[in-house]
Amino acid sequence: MQLHEFQHALGARPMHYYAEIGSTNDTSLAWLRDNAAHGSIVIADYQTRGRGRLGRSWHAPPGTALMFSIILRPSHLYLARVNMIAALSVEMALNDVGAAQTTLKWPNDVLLNGRKVCGILSEGAWDGSQFLGVALGIGINVSVDFGDTPMASSAISVSEVTSDVDRVLLLTRVLHHLDTWMAQIATDTPRTTWRARLSTIGQAVRIALPQETISGIAEDVDEHGALLIRRADGTLGRAFAGDIAGLSMES
Ligand code: BTN
Numbered sequence: 475m476q477l478h479e480f481q482h483a484l485g486a487r488p489m490h491y492y493a494e495i496g497s498t499n500d501t502s503l504a505w506l507r508d509n510a511a512h513g514s515i516v517i518a519d520y521q522t523r524g525r526g527r528l529g530r531s532w533h534a535p536p537g538t539a540l541m542f543s544i545i546l547r548p549s550h551l552y553l554a555r556v557n558m559i560a561a562l563s564v565e566m567a568l569n570d571v572g573a574a575q576t577t578l579k580w581p582n583d584v585l586l587n588g589r590k591v592c593g594i595l596s597e598g599a600w601d602g603s604q605f606l607g608v609a610l611g612i613g614i615n616v617s618v619d620f621g622d623t624p625m626a627s628s629a630i631s632v633s634e635v636t637s638d639v640d641r642v643l644l645l646t647r648v649l650h651h652l653d654t655w656m657a658q659i660a661t662d663t664p665r666t667t668w669r670a671r672l673s674t675i676g677q678a679v680r681i682a683l684p685q686e687t688i689s690g691i692a693e694d695v696d697e698h699g700a701l702l703i704r705r706a707d708g709t710l711g712r713a714f715a716g717d718i719a720g721l722s723m724e725s
Contacts, residue, residue: 518542580701582596582715
């Protein structure tokens with residue numbers, strides 16, 4: 475099934491499909507401000523200005539990735555859990571389509587065979603102090619050919635482990651799991667489940683923050699999704715996803 479046929483698969487969910495767009499996050503943020511309903515989605519076959527975390531760009535050739543943004547309107551109290559349930563939903567959807575060797579890497583990468591298969595960029599929208607909602611952007615490498623590029627050692631496509639991945643099926647599985655997790659967003663279950671899946675926990679890490687670099691063993695995540703790192707001197711450091719300039723594994 476081609477992506478433009480996904481409307482049929484999604485039923486009544488409000489959606490916009492673009493063969494080419496700047497960024498699905500930008501378009502969904504504008505739609506969010508224009509009263510889009512919770513659950514509305516923007517999907518694109520190709521992005522000319524795809525954005526990643528920390529101001530990075532995110533690019534995939536036409537037709538090779540599943541790229542979409544979903545508009546969610548949770549309470550602002552549960553904002554941190556949106557990234558957690560997004561990663562969990564993508565991981566479960568990948569498992570559904572036969573890509574089984576998945577783990578999660580803090581803060582919100584989904585890994586397949588230890589390499590990054592999906593990036594997540596959630597952006598909140600506010601009207602002054604009033605929280606409007608979140609544009610949750612998800613990009614999954616379905617059949618991107620990383621070839622001999624430097625990315626080949628750290629990135630992977632689903633097609634490398636399972637052939638004939640149907641992007642519409644993958645999308646419907648992600649949305650199914652997102653709906654299920656959203657129903658639990660007021661509980662601590664998203665965090666405890668996410669924490670249990672994080673390969674980062676227990677690893678020696680070095681995290682570059684604007685003011686300092688924290689080295690130690692990643693010990694836990696708190697309710698805000700921050701990573702807690704036990705330094706060699708026994709003190710606990712805390713890193714927020716939005717602050718990190720770099721995270722490297724030392725083991
Ligand atoms: C990252 O790993 O840095 C996050 C990458 C997020 C990419 C997705 S693709 C769909 C959505 N639209 C964007 O511009 N970015 C996200």
